[in-house]
Amino acid sequence: MKRDLNVLIAVLVMLVVVAGCDAILGSDEEFNAGEIIKDNLKSPSSFKKLDGKVLWRGKNDFGESFVVRINYEAKNSFGVSIQDCHVVAYSNNGKQLHWNPVSSIWPCKTVGDNPNIIEGFAEGNGLGKGSLVGQSSSSTANPEVAVQQVSAKTSESSFESSFIKSWRESFVTSCNGQNAAEVRVKLCECVAEKSIQALTVDQLQDQEYALDYIKTTIVPQCQ
Numbered sequence: 498m499k500r501d502l503n504v505l506i507a508v509l510v511m512l513v514v515v516a517g518c519d520a521i522l523g524s525d526e527e528f529n530a531g532e533i534i535k536d537n538l539k540s541p542s543s544f545k546k547l548d549g550k551v552l553w554r555g556k557n558d559f560g561e562s563f564v565v566r567i568n569y570e571a572k573n574s575f576g577v578s579i580q581d582c583h584v585v586a587y588s589n590n591g592k593q594l595h596w597n598p599v600s601s602i603w604p605c606k607t608v609g610d611n612p613n614i615i616e617g618f619a620e621g622n623g624l625g626k627g628s629l630v631g632q633s634s635s636s637t638a639n640p641e642v643a644v645q646q647v648s649a650k651t652s653e654s655s656f657e658s659s660f661i662k663s664w665r666e667s668f669v670t671s672c673n674g675q676n677a678a679e680v681r682v683k684l685c686e687c688v689a690e691k692s693i694q695a696l697t698v699d700q701l702q703d704q705e706y707a708l709d710y711i712k713t714t715i716v717p718q719c720q
Contacts, residue, residue: 522589526551529594530565530585537602543572547580552608553619555627560590562624564615566605584608584615586622597622599667600660600702607659614659621660621702657698664701665689687719 523529527549535541546569553564568582582605587596596602601622608614612629619627672685692707692715701707 540572545570557625559588562588
């Protein structure tokens with residue numbers, strides 16, 4: 498058990514260290530999103546983009562920012578070609594791409610075409626000010642203040658629930674590693690569940706704070 502706890506802490510440290518990733522800027526928004534997805538595949542060379550779409554564009558302190566949906570084909574861990582779809586949030590400064598490996602890549606089924614979730618996804622990844630591409634922004638769809646307030650709450654709620662689901666999946670997968678023993682799986686799931694119960698979405702996004710809290714408070718509870 499002690500060894501599993503040490504491995505878990507090492508994984509948590511790794512997640513903080515790689516909180517921001519950079520890569521050379523490519524030819525267009527869809528190509529760049531595809532490169533980010535490839536960085537997370539078991540067989541990057543097998544990646545083949547089927548189609549893509551820019552859902553949101555804006556600007557933050559790093560540069561231009563985008564939310565892009567990519568349908569693609571690639572080989573899984575067993576060498577079998579499968580079709581998949583992910584939505585990617587990233588920024589570029591004209592030379593490099595920048596994204597968060599923990600929160601910047603979500604399954605398409607989690608985001609869908611819901612403008613509230615798309616905008617929340619962009620906001621949650623620090624993409625700055627921007628707007629939806631090809632559809633009306635949820636915050637400006639109705640001028641009535643009451644409707645705007647309800648829309649904002651819906652957006653926040655949708656984003657938080659989707660973020661928590663994505664965070665849990667990413668954390669447990671990284672924590673378990675490959676061929677994890679049953680005791681390791683139980684430990685990782687325990688830490689994930691208690692972290693979600695104890696921390697807010699803002700606290701989970703603040704990875705340095707989350708790491709410190711998980712190490713000092715959550716891990717001992719799951720021993």
